Amino acid sequence: MIPIVRRIVAARVPDRATADDLVQETLARVLAAVERIEPGMVEPYAIVTARNVVATMWRDQDRQRRHQHRVVDLRPPELPDEDVLAQEDRHAMAEALTRLSERERDTLLAHEVSGQDTHSLAAELGSTAGAVAAQLNRTRARLRVEYLLAADRVEPPTERCRPVLLALSSGDRRRQREVDAARHLLECELCARLSEPLMGRGRSRDDxxxxxxxxxxxxxxxxxxxxxxxxxxxxxxxxxxxxxxxxxxxxxxxxxxxxxxxxxxxxxxxxxxxxxxxxxxxxxxxxxxxxxxxxxxxxxxxxxxxxxxxxxxxxxxxxxxxxxxxxxxxxxxxxxxx
Amino acid sequence: MPGPRLFSILRQGSCLIASIHTALDDSQLLRFQQDLVETIGRDRARGVVIDVAALDVLDSFATSTLRDIGEMARLRGAATVVVGIQPEVAIAMVRLGLRTGVLETALDLEEGLARVDGRLAGAADGRRDR
Structure with a gap:
């Protein structure tokens, strides 16, 4: 069972130390639940748990990143490699920001960093607050996709990749159907991998x-x-x-x-x-x-x-x-x- | 990973009682089939009772595997009775359109054993049965 869990986690998490932690976490959860699992189902259970653990980590990271500007520095002292990781993170984010259009970037930074609200942004742009909020959502969705691509230092192999990732990132189900996202994820390894953190986002659906x-x-x-x-x-x-x-x-x-x-x-x-x-x-x-x-x-x-x-x-x-x-x-x- | 046992094959007299403990996937069903047919030969069993009470689904593959087991056991000289098909499972099997006429069945383990004993006695008694 351990090699399977290790493989699943390693396929999604490039960093070895993190991957090891997640494998441990998965095994701990499976052990804790082992009495409730039907015989013969331990392995499928472990596989699902591993995926969930990885998705949760991505979701937490994503949430932290989105809220980072709100916190005064409460973070614990940095570990030696944290600086390098943070630097890579900054690079990826900076790179992703350059891939947005100027207008998208300016609006997003004004809102997220300078804290300008949508009403005053709307007044400046000659638009409505609702439209600005919707635009901001689209921009964030695009930024998430570009950030993942930049962090991975990859370009999508096909023309369908970006629209699919964007539809997943924005959580727009109608758009996902239009671009046939589910099928693309079966066909495209890169998108299957990148989509994990994107799909984990948003309200978790229990239906x-x-x-x-x-x-x-x-x-x-x-x-x-x-x-x-x-x-x-x-x-x-x-x-x-x-x-x-x-x-x-x-x-x-x-x-x-x-x-x-x-x-x-x-x-x-x-x-x-x-x-x-x-x-x-x-x-x-x-x-x-x-x-x-x-x-x-x-x-x-x-x-x-x-x-x-x-x-x-x-x-x-x-x-x-x-x-x-x-x-x-x-x-x-x-x-x-x- | 050596997990808990998925099925067990126990000997009782000239009879084998094969119980499936949990939902089996296709490859596990085939292993069950192989183990059972081997055990029939090794133990020179004359009758086999297969208990499927723990199964919540008998789909086309599971049913055809059971039919195959029955046929293989027959060729090896043993009579097979399937017991414990749940009422919902029976309904789903019929609606699915499975033809199971050649499979001998009984309500539960006790009836199944009685059936096999009866067949064996009948066969010894001048082969009234078939």
Whole structure:
């Protein structure tokens, strides 16, 4: 288990000393929880914990950075290497600031550093306070992206990277869908890494769960996550089992046919209460979706009921697939009849 | 990582009782299948009772693995009975459209053992059974 945790943390945290601390923290948390974990689930639990620990660190750092100008220096005496790190941090921040437009930079600095409020900024710019605040939010989102890129000393490899990172940084879900952010993160290693601190930002949502899917065990983790979330809506146990079974069928396809994918489980409020599962992969895609939904379709050992079977268990079911790019299955079960 | 046992295979007379303790993923199911079929041969078992009461999901893969086990056990001369399928699981299996007709089932472990004993007695009694 330790090598896995170490690998996960090391992939996200470049600094070795910090990475070691986070690994220790993860193991401590897993040990503390070991009695509550179902047998056989310790490893998935450790993986999720490791990701959370890293995300929390980023979030805390980000929060500290944002609030830094507000504190009088209360920090403890600096460690020898802290100076170097702080210097790198300053470089990255300075570099990121130069990548903003002049107007963005001036407004941001006037607000964040000089403490000028949005009303007086709006008066100067001939705009409204609301518009200035929105502009400031966009600027901060851009600054976060540029800061991460500068700190990493990388340029995004594709033209899609910046729009995707920006959409994630601003937390704008509509924009994220427009640029197909989730798919891009599966395809682009750099963005997958940089997006971690960006996604950890903002209100933590307790009405959705994401499960990364690579190996067999992830199928079990995904269906258990779906069952647990659905249980909160008070679904009957028959419905819970049907949801878990449908998730099992669909997520297995990711492990079989695609190398990597992700399952998003969300609770829905409108048009009525329900649970939606989105399983996305960057695999070879399904050449003929209609054919795959037909009864008796089979491409692997088993009963060949993957898609049509899962469709029967859920209320709504849709498959979108693009050959060579991957497949997205979206399925919903409603809590009460419509 | 040697975690807690995922399943156990115990011998009782000429019978094996195979209990699955927790949700198994596909590769763990295949290991269960392999272990069980090997044990049937090694112990010269005549009957196998598979207890799946701990499973909250029996999807197409799990079901086909159970069917395969039944078939492999039959080829090795043992009768298989699956016991403990939960009511919700049964509903989901049927709605999923799984065909499980060839799998012999019983409500619980006790009934399963009685069934296997009956089959063995019947077979010894001039093969009335089948």
């Amino acid at each position: 959705e769960v994401r499960v990364a899917v690579r190996v067999d065990a992830d199928v079990v983790a995904a269906r258990q996550a779906a069952r647990e979330l659905a249980a909160r809506l008070g679904f009957a146990s028959t419905d819970l089992t049907e949801v878990a079974t449908a998730v099992s069928e669909i997520v297995r396809n990711i492990v079989r046919f695609a190398d990597a994918g992700e399952v998003l489980v969300e609770l829905l409020d409108s048009p009525r209460r329900g649970i939606r599962i989105t399983a996305r992969d960057s695999g070879p895609g399904i050449p003929d979706v209609q054919e795959a939904l037909r009864e008796g379709y089979s491409t692997y050992r088993g009963l060949g009921l993957g898609l049509p079977g899962a469709r029967r268990l859920m209320d709504e079911f849709a498959v979108a697939s693009e050959p060579g790019r991957g497949t997205t299955v979206t399925m919903t079960k409603w809590r009460e009849a419509g």
